[in-house]
Every structure is written in C-alpha cells, then in structure tokens.
Amino acid sequence: xxxxxxxxxxxxxxxxxxxxxxxxxxxxxxxxxxxxxxxxxxxxxxxxxxxxxxxxxxxxxxxxxxxxxxxxxxxxxxxxxxxxxxxxxxxxxxxxxxxxxxxxxxxxxxxxxxxxxxxxxxxxxxxxxxxxxxxxxxxxxxxxxxxxxxxxxxxxxxxxxxxxxxxxxxxxxxxxxxxxxxxxxxxxxxxxxxxxxxxxxxxxxxxxxxxxxxxxxxxxxxxxxxxxxxxxxxxxxxxxxxxxxxxxxxxxxxxxxxxxxxxxxxxxxxxxxxxxxxxxxxxxxxxxxxxxxxxxxxxxxxxxxxxxxxxxxxxxxxxxxxxxx
Amino acid sequence: xxxxxxxxxxxxxxxxxxxxxxxxxxxxxxxxxxxxxxxxxxxxxxxxxxxxxxxxxxxxxxxxxxxxxxxxxxxxxxxxxxxxxxxxxxxxxxxxxxxxxxxxxxxxxxxxxxxxxxxxxxxxxxxxxxxxxxxxxxxxxxxxxxxxxxxxxxxxxxxxxxxxxxxxxxxxxxxxxxxxxxxxxxxxxxxxxxxxxxxxxxxxxxxxxxxxxxxxxxxxxxxxxxxxxxxxxxxxxxxxxxxxxxxxxxxxxxxxxxxxxxxxxxxxxxxxxxxxxxxxxxxxxxxxxxxxxxxxxxxxxxxxxxxxxxxx
Amino acid sequence: xxxxxxxxxxxxxxxxxxxxxxxxxxxxxxxxxxxxxxxxxxxxxxxxxxxxxxxxxxxxxxxxxxxxxxxxxxxxxxxxxxxxxxxxxxxxxxxxxxxxxxxxxxxxxxxxxxxxxxxxxxxxxxxxxxxxxxxxxxxxxxxxxxxxxxxxxxxxxxxxxxxxxxxxxxxxxxxxxxxxxxxxxxxxxxxxxxxxxxxxxxxxxxxxxxxxxxxxxxxxxxxxxxxxxxxxxxxxxxxxxxxxxxxxxxxxxxxxxxxxxxxxxxxxxxxxxxxxxxxxxxxxxxxx
Numbered sequence: 001x002x003x004x005x006x007x008x009x010x011x012x013x014x015x016x017x018x019x020x021x022x023x024x025x026x027x028x029x030x031x032x033x034x035x036x037x038x039x040x041x042x043x044x045x046x047x048x049x050x051x052x053x054x055x056x057x058x059x060x061x062x063x064x065x066x067x068x069x070x071x072x073x074x075x076x077x078x079x080x081x082x083x084x085x086x087x088x089x090x091x092x093x094x095x096x097x098x099x100x101x102x103x104x105x106x107x108x109x110x111x112x113x114x115x116x117x118x119x120x121x122x123x124x125x126x127x128x129x130x131x132x133x134x135x136x137x138x139x140x141x142x143x144x145x146x147x148x149x150x151x152x153x154x155x156x157x158x159x160x161x162x163x164x165x166x167x168x169x170x171x172x173x174x175x176x177x178x179x180x181x182x183x184x185x186x187x188x189x190x191x192x193x194x195x196x197x198x199x200x201x202x203x204x205x206x207x208x209x210x211x212x213x214x215x216x217x218x219x220x221x222x223x224x225x226x227x228x229x230x231x232x233x234x235x236x237x238x239x240x241x242x243x244x245x246x247x248x249x250x251x252x253x254x255x256x257x258x259x260x261x262x263x264x265x266x267x268x269x270x271x272x273x274x275x276x277x278x279x280x281x282x283x284x285x286x287x288x289x290x291x292x293x294x295x296x297x298x299x300x301x302x303x304x305x306x307x308x309x310x311x312x313x314x315x316x317x318x319x320x321x322x323x324x325x
Numbered sequence: 326x327x328x329x330x331x332x333x334x335x336x337x338x339x340x341x342x343x344x345x346x347x348x349x350x351x352x353x354x355x356x357x358x359x360x361x362x363x364x365x366x367x368x369x370x371x372x373x374x375x376x377x378x379x380x381x382x383x384x385x386x387x388x389x390x391x392x393x394x395x396x397x398x399x400x401x402x403x404x405x406x407x408x409x410x411x412x413x414x415x416x417x418x419x420x421x422x423x424x425x426x427x428x429x430x431x432x433x434x435x436x437x438x439x440x441x442x443x444x445x446x447x448x449x450x451x452x453x454x455x456x457x458x459x460x461x462x463x464x465x466x467x468x469x470x471x472x473x474x475x476x477x478x479x480x481x482x483x484x485x486x487x488x489x490x491x492x493x494x495x496x497x498x499x500x501x502x503x504x505x506x507x508x509x510x511x512x513x514x515x516x517x518x519x520x521x522x523x524x525x526x527x528x529x530x531x532x533x534x535x536x537x538x539x540x541x542x543x544x545x546x547x548x549x550x551x552x553x554x555x556x557x558x559x560x561x562x563x564x565x566x567x568x569x570x571x572x573x574x575x576x577x578x579x580x581x582x583x584x585x586x587x588x589x590x591x592x593x594x595x596x597x598x599x600x601x602x603x604x605x606x607x608x609x610x611x612x613x614x615x616x617x618x619x620x621x622x623x624x625x626x627x628x629x630x631x632x633x634x635x636x637x
Numbered sequence: 638x639x640x641x642x643x644x645x646x647x648x649x650x651x652x653x654x655x656x657x658x659x660x661x662x663x664x665x666x667x668x669x670x671x672x673x674x675x676x677x678x679x680x681x682x683x684x685x686x687x688x689x690x691x692x693x694x695x696x697x698x699x700x701x702x703x704x705x706x707x708x709x710x711x712x713x714x715x716x717x718x719x720x721x722x723x724x725x726x727x728x729x730x731x732x733x734x735x736x737x738x739x740x741x742x743x744x745x746x747x748x749x750x751x752x753x754x755x756x757x758x759x760x761x762x763x764x765x766x767x768x769x770x771x772x773x774x775x776x777x778x779x780x781x782x783x784x785x786x787x788x789x790x791x792x793x794x795x796x797x798x799x800x801x802x803x804x805x806x807x808x809x810x811x812x813x814x815x816x817x818x819x820x821x822x823x824x825x826x827x828x829x830x831x832x833x834x835x836x837x838x839x840x841x842x843x844x845x846x847x848x849x850x851x852x853x854x855x856x857x858x859x860x861x862x863x864x865x866x867x868x869x870x871x872x873x874x875x876x877x878x879x880x881x882x883x884x885x886x887x888x889x890x891x892x893x894x895x896x897x898x899x900x901x902x903x904x905x906x907x908x909x910x911x912x913x914x915x916x917x918x919x920x921x922x923x924x925x
Contacts, residue, residue, distance in 0.1 A: 018651055043503040044474075156593065186367035187530065191574035191586045213504065216576030220584055243580050257508035258578070259537035266515060268537070270508030274473050382818060406824045414822045421815040426837040436823040484823065 004031040005175050005207045006055070006094075011069030013047075013054050016062065020279040024050040026231040027068075032175065037201065037208040039218040041254075042228035045275055048211045051228075052177050054079075055209075056096050057086040073175075092122040095168035099180040101160040105152040111163045112138065112148030115170050122171045134170065140203075141166045141196060158189035162196065169200060177209045182217065194221060215254060219243065227251045230276055230286040233304065237311035247307060247318035249291045285315070293317065329492055329524050330356045330379070335388035337371075337378045344598040348374040350548035351388070353623070358491075361518065361525040363539030363556065365532060367571075369596065370545040372528045373417075376494045379526070380414050381405050393491070410440070413490040417497035419477035423469040429455070429480055430465040436487040454483040459513060475506035482513065486521070494526045499534060511538060532575050536560055541629075544568050547596050547604040550623055554630040564632045566609050603635065611636050655917040662913020668906035676722040683716035687873040696889055706891045708881065714892065717873035718899055724874045725903065726851075728858040732789055733850035736796040737843070743797070744804025745831050749812050759805070765798040774857055778866040788867035792857045796850060803846060807839040841918035845911050852907035859900050875900050 009029050015022040025047045032038050040048045053059045055071050057078065070077040078089065090096070098104050106114060115134035119125065125133070135145035141162040152160060161181065168176060181197070182190040194217065201208060210221055218225055219239070226236040227248060235248035246252045253271035273290040276282055282289060288298045297316045304312045307320070337349040349371045356362045364372045377383050379390055381400070390398045397408055416422035423432055430451050437447035455462065458479040469477050478498060485493055495514070499507040515538065517523060529535050535542055535556075542559045544552040544567065552565040563569045573587040591608035594600075603609070606616040613636060621633040657663055675682065691711035699706040705714035747758040765773065774795035781787030811817065812835065820830050836843075859876025861867035868874035870881075875896040882892030 018654070043505065187532070187574045188367060188570055188589050190576070192588055194576065195586060195588055214576065215504075215578050219578045219580045220576045239580055243578065254504060255578070257505045259508070259511065259531075259533040266537075267512050268508035270512060271505040272509070274475060274506065380822065382822065409822060409824050414819075416815055416819055418815055422819045424816045424820070424834050424838070427833075435820070435825065439824050439826075439829070481819075484819075487823075 004033045005073070006032040006209075007070075007072040008051070008055065009070045009072065011051065011054060011071065012067045013050050013059065014065050014067055016065055022278045023281055024064075024231055024278060025054065026281075028228075028231070028233055030226050030233065030236060032207050032209060033224075035205050035207055036223040037210055037221055039222035039225040040209060040211045040228055041213065041215065041218050041225060043213055043275065045278065046228040047231040047278075048228050049179055050231075052096060052179050052209065052211060055177065056090060056094065057081065057083075058096075088122070091118045091168070091173070092171045093173050094175045094177065095171075095173040096177040096179065097161075097164050097168045097181050100184055101157055101164055102184070104164050105160060107152050109151075110149050111152055111155065112150075114163070115167050118167055118170050134166075137166045137170045138163075140169070140200070142192075156189075157185055158192055161185060161189075161193055165193075165196065165200070169204065169206070172204060173206065175207045175209070177211070179211045180213070181210075183212065183214070190217075197221065215258065227254075230281060231278065232286065232314060233312070234287065234314045235312065236304070237309075241309070241311040245311065245320060247311065247313040247320060248287075248315050249293050249319060250287050252319055253290075293319070327357045328355050329358045329393060330526075331389075331391040332379065333389040333391075335375070335378065335390060336386045337374055337383055338386045341597060343595075346597045347548045347599050348596065349378060350596075350599070352545075352550050354543060354550070354553060356492075356524060356526065358524055359518075359522055360541065361527055361539045363535040363542040364526060364528045364545060365530065365535045365542055365571075366545035367530055369547065369593075371548040371596075372530075372545050373496055375545070376414070376496050376526060376528050380412055380494055381408065382414075409490075410488045411490050412492045412494070413485040413488070415478075415481050415485050415493060415495045415498045418501050419474050419481060420469075420501070422481055423477060425469055428466050428468060429460065429472075432469075432480055433483045433487060436484060440488060450487070451483070454486055457486070457517070458483045459509075473506070474502050475509055478502060478510055479513070482510075482517070486517070489521070490523075492524045492526070494528070496528045497530070498527075500529060500531060507534070514538070532572065544571070547594060547599070549604055550631070550633060551605065552630075552632050553623075554627075558627075558630055562630075564626060564630070564637055565634050566611055567605050603633075652917050656913050659913040659916060661909040662916075665906040665909035665911075665913065668902060669910055672722050672726065672903060672906075675719050676726045679719050679723055683713075683719045685713040685716040687717045687720040688712065688871045689716075696885065698889070699891055705895050706889070708878075708892055709885065712871075714878075714895060717878060718875070718895060721873040721875045721878065721896070721899070724868065724872060725855045725858060725900075728785075728789065728792070728874075729851040729854035732792040732796070732854040732858075733847055735789075735793040736800060736854075737847050737850060739793070740797050740800035740804055741836075741843070743801040744806075745808050745835070747801070748805040748808025749827065749831055749835065751809065751812075755805070759802075762798045762801050766802070770795045770799065771857075771860065774861060775864070775866065778861055783866045783869070785868055785872070788858060788861050791861065791866075792854050795857065796853065800846060800850070803842070804839070807842050808835055811835045811838050841915075845915045845918070848907060848911035848914060852904045852911070855907070856900070856904050 011025055011028045013025040015024055028051060030038065040051065042048050054066060066079060069079065071079050073094065078086065105111065112134050115137055116130040119130040119133050120127065135148055138145050138148060143159065143162055155163065182193050185193060198221065200206065212218060222239055224238050225242045226233050227250065229250050235242065235251050242251065246255060256269040257271060259268060271290055276286055284300055285298045285302050288294050295317065302314050302316060304314045307313055307318055333353050335349055335352045339346040339348055352375060364375065366372045374383065378385050385398055388398070389396065392408065392412060400408065430448065433451040433454055434447045437450055438444065452462065455465065460476060460479050460483065464472065464476065469480065499510050502510060511534065518525060527535065527538055539556045542554065542556050543550055544565065546567050552559065552563065552568045560572065563572055570587045570589050573585065577584055589608045594604050594607055601620060602618050603616045603621050606612050609616065615635050621635050623631050623633045625631050626637055689712060693711065694707050695709055695711040697703060697707045703713050703715065705718065708714055743758060747755045774791040777794055778787050778791035781790060817830060817834060820834050858867055858874065859879070862874045862876035863880045865880065868877045878896040879893055886893050
C-alpha cells in the first residue's frame with residue numbers, strides 16, 4: 001500500500017438499463033498521494049465522471065451497480081459506508097466540484113449562505129461564526145466579502161465557479177475532486193480559475209483529482225496523470241513520463257490529434273474510428289481496432305505493466321519516445 | 326475580382342428587456358475566394374450572431390453585405406432562397422441540428438428535393454455526398470441518435486454541400502466533438518475545401534483550431550473587431566491587449582515552460598446599451614483616459630494587420 | 638459509438654415492453670379491443686335488434702333470455718348496450734378527429750409564427766377557455782337545436798381551445814430547436830417545416846391527446862344525450878339510456894346501472910391506455 005490520501009482498487013461499475021448493460025468502469029486502480037494533483041484524462045464516455053461519482057457515493061443506484069472494488073479513505077472502504085457516514089465525508093473531507101457552474105448553485109439562496117450551510121453542517125459553530133468563516137472563504141477565492149448577500153444570478157460564469165470552489169473548500173477537505181471545472185468557461189476566465197486553483201493548492205495543501213479532456217490543463221496543473229479509455233486506465237505515470245515518454249498508442253494519438261502538434265503539416269493525425277460502445281466492448285485490447293500498431297499479440301487480455309519508475313501501460317508493445325520498442 | 330464576400334460596418338442589434346443589445350457593432354472585412362477566414366472570440370463576442378446575420382438567419386440592423394458583387398444586405402424571401410444555393414451553414418451542435426425523425430439519407434436529400442430534384446436523382450446525389458464526407462452507405466437508413474457526434478457532424482456537412490455552395494459559414498463545427506474526432510472533421514473540411522474550391526468563414530473560440538485551419542484571423546470582443554491579421558502574423562505578433570491576454574490564457578501542453586498567463590481582471594462590460602469608449606477598457610492593463618471616452622478605430626498598423634486600439 | 642440497425646427494431650420492442658409493464662394500461666387496451674369488437678360485430682352478437690320492442694315484456698329484470706333485462710318499451714338492454722358501443726365509439730372518434738386536426742392547425746400556426754399572429758389567436762382561444770367546456774358544449778348544442786349532428790359539432794368545438802393551447806406549446810418548443818433553424822437554411826418552406834419537421838416530433842403528444850380526447854368525447858356525448866341535447870330516441874346511446882332509465886331507478890335499477898358502468902369502464906379504460914402510451918413513449922417523464 002503506497003501511503004496516500006485515497007486508494008482505489010479494482011473498481012468496476014456498470015449501468016443496468018433497458019437496452020443492456022453499460023460497462024462504464026472496468027477494474028480501475030489508482031492512488032492519490034498526499035498533496036498531489038492526479039489528472040484523469042480521457043474523452044467523452046471514457047468513464048471518468050463515473051469513477052468520481054463512485055468515489056463520492058453519488059452514483060444513481062439503480063441503474064448503477066458497483067460490481068467490484070474498494071475505495072480506501074482514512075483506513076476504511078468507503079464503498080461500504082452507509083449514507084450517514086458518506087454525508088459526513090462529502091463537503092467535509094472529500095469535496096467535489098462539477099462541470100456546469102450555471103446549475104450547481106441554488107438560485108434562491110444567497111451565495112454566502114450556501115457556503116455557511118456547508119460549514120454549519122460539518123462543524124459545531126453558530127450561524128454568526130459560520131458567516132465569518134464563509135466571508136473569509138469568499139475572499140480566498142477572490143470575491144469581495146460584501147457580495148455574501150447576493151444571489152447566484154448576479155454572478156458571471158467564472159464568478160459562480162469561484163463560489164463553487166469556495167463551497168467545496170470551506171471545510172478544508174483533504175481531497176478535492178474537480179470534474180471538468182473549467183470546460184464550460186471562456187479561455188480567459190479559465191486562466192483565472194486555474195490560477196486560483198493553483199494558489200489554493202499551494203496554500204492549503206489539498207490533494208486533487210482533476211478530471212478533464214484538455215491535455216493543456218493537465219500539463220499546467222497535474223503531478224501525475226492517468227489516461228482513461230473505455231472505462232480502463234491505459235496509461236499512468238508522472239507528468240514527464242506521460243508527456244515525454246508517451247507509451248500507449250491512444251495517449252500518443254491524443255497528442256497527435258491536437259491542432260498545432262505538427263507545425264508544418266496542414267493535415268492532422270486523427271485517431272481513426274471511435275470509442276467502442278460500452279454495451280458491447282471488444283474482447284482483449286479495447287483500443288486495438290483503432291490502433292496503428294496492432295499486431296496478433298494484441299488478441300489477449302492485456303494487463304497494466306510497469307515499464308519503469310511506476311510508469312504503467314496497458315499494452316503488449318508499448319511505444320517509447322514515440323517509437324515502437 | 327477575387328473577393329467573394331465584403332462586409333461593411335455591419336451591425337446587428339436585438340431588443341431585449343434591458344434595452345438594446347449590440348451583438349454585432351460595426352464589423353468590416355473582405356474575404357477572398359478559396360480563403361479560410363477565422364473569427365475567434367469568447368462567448369458573447371458576437372461571432373455566432375455575425376455568421377447568422379451574414380446568412381440572413383437574422384436580418385441585419387445596418388451596414389452592408391456584398392456577396393459575389395451583389396448587395397445582399399436587405400433581401401426578400403425569394404432572393405434569400407436563391408442566396409442559400411450559393412452560401413451555406415454548418416451548425417455547432419450535431420445533436421440538435423438534425424431532425425431526429427429523419428434518416429440520414431433523408432436529411433441529406435432534403436435540400437435537393439426542396440430545390441426540385443427528382444427523388445431518384447436526389448437519392449443518388451445524397452449517396453455520393455455521403456461518400457464524399459466519409460459516411461458509410463450502411464448508415465443511410467440510420468437515425469441521427471444512433472450515431473456518434475463525429476458522424477452526425479458529417480451529416481451536417483453533407484447537407485451543407487448538397488447544392489454546391491461557394492461559401493460555407495462554419496459555426497464552431499468541432500467544438501462539441503472529442504479531440505480525436507475533431508481532428509477527423511478538420512481534415513475532412515480541409516480536403517473538401519481543396520476538392521470543391523470552397524471558401525470558409527470559420528467561427529470558433531478555440532485558438533489552436535483557428536490557428537491550424539485559417540489563413541487570416543479576426544478577433545472579436547463584445548461585438549467589435551479588435552484585431553485582424555494573417556494567422557501566422559497574429560499568433561507571432563499579437564498587438565491588441567485582449568488578443569495578447571487571449572493567447573496567453575490557452576493552457577499549453579509544454580510542460581517545461583511554466584506558463585506566464587496574463588490574467589485579466591475587472592468587470593466585463595455589458596453589450597446592452599453600451600457606453601462610448603473602448604469596450605475592453607475596464608479590463609485593460611494599458612488603459613488611458615481616451616480609452617474611456619472614444620471608440621478606437623480600426624487601423625492598418627502593418628500590411629494586412631489591423632488593430633482597433635488607442636495605444637498602439 | 639455506433640449502435641447497429643438492430644437498435645431500431647428494439648426501440649419498438651422496448652416501447653411494447655414498457656407499455657406491458659403497466660397492468661392498468663394493458664387492461665385498458667384489452668377492454669378497448671372488446672368494445673371495438675362489440676361495435677364492429679354488433680349485428681352478429683346482439684341477440685335482438687336495438688329497436689325491437691315487445692311491450693308485453695317491458696321492464697323485465699335480468700334473466701336468461703334478456704341478460705340485462707328489458708326497458709320500458711320491452712327492448713333488450715344488452716343488445717342496446719352493444720349497439721351503444723357503436724354509437725359511442727363513432728362519436729368519440731369522429732369528434733376527436735375533427736377537434737384534433739382543427740386544434741393542430743390552430744396550434745401549429747400560432748406556435749410556429751409566434752408574435753402578433755400568436756397573440757391574436759391565443760387571445761381568442763383564451764376567451765373560449767374562460768367558459769367551462771361543458772357549458773360551451775351545451776350552449777352550442779342547444780343553439781343548433783339538439784340531435785346527433787349538433788352534438789357532434791358541439792363536442793368537437795368544445796375540445797378545440799384546450800387542445801390548441803397544448804399543441805401550440807409543443808410546437809413552440811420544437812420551433813426554437815436548432816434543427817428547425819437548419820431546415821430554414823436548407824430553404825424549406827414554412828409548410829414543409831410544419832409538417833415534415835415539427836409534426837413528426839410532436840406525434841407522441843398528439844397520439845396521447847387523441848386517445849384521451851376519445852374518452853372525453855364519449856363522456857361528453859353521454860352527458861349531452863343525458864340532458865336531451867344529443868342522441869334522440871330510439872338511438873341506443875348510453876347516456877340517453879341512463880336518462881331514459883332514471884324514472885324507473887327505484888324498482889328497476891339495472892336500467893341505469895348497466896349503462897352507467899359501461900360509460901365509466903369505457904372512459905376509464907381509454908384513459909388508462911392513454912396514460913400507458915404516454916409513459917411508454919417517454920419514460921423520462923415518469924419521474925423515475
């Protein structure tokens with residue numbers, strides 16, 4: 001057990017719906033070390049949000065079913081925790097911020113009160129004390145404390161996201177899960193929010209799981225990265241390992257598909273095909289039918305292998321420095 | 326004449342509860358045949374409204390639009406229908422821009438049938454169009470919701486190409502798609518442009534995409550043009566403070582350089598009943614007195630490089 | 638992600654699956670089928686004609702020869718009930734067809750064009766909505782002099798304002814969607830958009846409203862006939878039968894109970910069927 005704030009072991013989650021069974025998350029394991037930011041990167045439908053909801057105990061059950069796995073936090077498996085225990089954790093020890101700031105705030109409650117609410121829920125303080133703490137939290141996220149008594153609709157998208165961050169950090173959680181926190185925001189506002197998140201990370205030492213599809217955001221914010229494809233981790237390592245020694249063809253494909261990756265060539269190098277239907281996942285390597293390096297060896301169950309220094313890849317012939325080993 | 330479209334001081338205002346919303350407030354530019362003209366800006370800058378006004382989804386409030394040397398600013402319904410044979414539109418959201426109750430082949434056949442083509446011929450042409458955009462014949466009888474975003478967007482492209490337009494306005498055509506699919510669609514658009522000699526207006530908020538696909542780029546802010554230049558020149562040598570902030574804000578995948586982000590502070594001005602003066606003044610590092618009172622005029626600072634700023 | 642063509646077949650199967658889970662709806666469907674069969678096969682299954690009078694046998698209680706007894710003119714109640722199914726169904730379906738298509742046109746124009754056109758049309762509709770539909774139907778029927786034709790007109794018109802509002806709301810919601818904007822860019826005419834684009838996308842609401850409308854039509858027909866403004870003797874309309882049996886209710890309650898139960902079960906069945914349709918079309922609405 002590598003000492004960390006959170007340890008996810010062999011997590012598998014399915015959605016059982018009318019049309020069939022959606023295998024959203026397949027045997028995912030990772031640790032989050034103290035004070036680090038782990039990035040979960042992948043495209044739509046890869047299963048990143050499902051993993052986050054699974055950790056937080058926020059999966060809609062039914063139709064979601066956790067078919068196996070453990071999530072170890074503070075020495076215990078919180079997948080087995082009852083709702084009362086989870087409520088003492090959420091917003092308090094583990095916080096989550098979601099993608100869409102427009103709909104995450106209660107439109108009929110003052111923003112300040114929404115922060116105070118969380119504080120009072122988890123701490124034995126009076127309303128007045130909570131207000132003081134909430135005002136301070138507002139200042140921490142760059143909002144004047146005078147705006148405590150304003151309704152969410154008076155705030156722009158970026159400001160709303162700051163409020164959401166304030167709510168999430170009000171009780172000084174040890175872990176913050178941020179699911180595409182800046183995707184819905186304009187680029188210049190995104191820059192503000194990312195800067196804020198960096199400052200807060202430094203100040204409070206919170207560990208983070210940052211979920212995004214944007215490799216640029218990963219590059220700027222994360223210490224380690226896990227690449228998710230079709231519900232599995234296909235590559236995991238430090239920022240340098242993933243960006244400089246890319247080993248999995250999918251990860252490589254993501255980099256190649258970025259406009260601006262090859263400066264002279266007008267044509268981009270997309271990954272042909274599309275992600276498999278989670279209701280009928282292919283056997284063996286789930287990326288094989290889109291992979292330019294596919295061989296006969298790929299028709300077997302592929303496990304994560306360590307290619308050195310804890311750089312994990314799910315591939316029989318991992319790339320290294322962009323060339324086949 | 327090499328110019329296919331000219332826009333002069335185009336304005337589009339909307340009556341809203343708070344007053345008059347100046348969505349597009351005096352835009353002027355010309356586009357050459359075969360060019361890809363990029364329009365970039367953040368939400369609320371008016372780029373989508375600009376595209377929709379040129380194609381007459383909205384009626385212009387004032388100004389002039391010339392297409393193939395014809396004044397198309399204020400045209401009747403019939404003239405508009407004629408225009409739409411030569412100018413087309415690709416929508417952003419592949420999930421909502423297709424009729425959920427029509428099959429793929431039906432959607433592509435629509436513009437042809439409406440134009441009076443016989444059903445058999447229309448079917449044949451629609452089939453060819455599907456091939457042209459990389460959609461397998463097997464999907465002819467599929468419904469949009471059965472296909473992924475990338476394939477749906479190909480349907481939208483095939484539909485736009487049906488009547489062989491000369492100019493296509495692309496409104497964020499890849500913004501709703503995943504990165505790996507984005508690349509496929511961008512490649513497709515480039516191929517089609519070469520093959521069919523198309524001219525594009527490419528509207529997007531994504532700077533890397535606009536850099537990749539455009540010949541020239543226009544930066545918009547709150548309804549105004551703030552800068553216009555050839556793509557390489559704009560990215561190498563941005564002059565307007567907003568453009569500089571915008572470029573520095575894009576998270577770079579270069580992990581060696583600690584990114585020096587220029588963070589904008591201050592309130593975003595309202596596009597409703599705007600006050601005179603530069604709209605960017607409240608957030609600008611270099612603001613001076615004149616910025617607060619006088620609208621900056623667009624000036625050609627270098628060959629082909631235009632900026633609207635008092636302090637260049 | 639590509640889902641294969643098998644998906645489309647299974648959409649229908651899923652629909653049937655969802656519907657069948659609703660026991661009341663299935664019961665409703667079965668009963669409706671029985672009523673329709675009764676109406677279609679009336680001459681073959683009714684033991685007597687609906688107007689076969691036998692005064693010597695008037696007012697006999699239910700027995701082996703007359704399962705539901707006879708009325709004050711010696712007519713077999715059971716046979717009259719079966720023929721009554723014809724009357725009710727044809728009234729229900731015809732009035733609903735007229736009202737739905739009228740409301741469709743009004744709602745479509747109002748919802749699609751919006752603005753002044755919508756304002757004017759909806760203000761007129763509001764005026765009619767201010768009058769309870771029952772009173773409206775009665776007023777129209779009375780003005781036109783009673784009888785089946787005036788009843789048909791009265792019921793049809795009575796339903797139009799409410800349904801127009803409903804359709805207008807649906808049309809308006811669809812009209813603002815991007816695929817309609819896209820259709821305009823492909824040079825589609827307004828008429829084409831209304832019927833090839835908007836209508837198919839509001840079809841499920843239309844079908845459910847139609848179904849409920851038939852139930853409402855049957856109920857209104859019974860009501861109007863009951864008060865004498867609808868079907869006239871000897872037409873065996875259930876409401877008229879109720880009315881006719883009223884004076885004998887103390888000693889011969891069967892004259893009233895059977896037609897009454899028929900009306901209730903029929904309307905209930907159609908409503909349950911309609912509910913089931915609505916839930917099967919759009920399970921998300923169910924609030925699961």
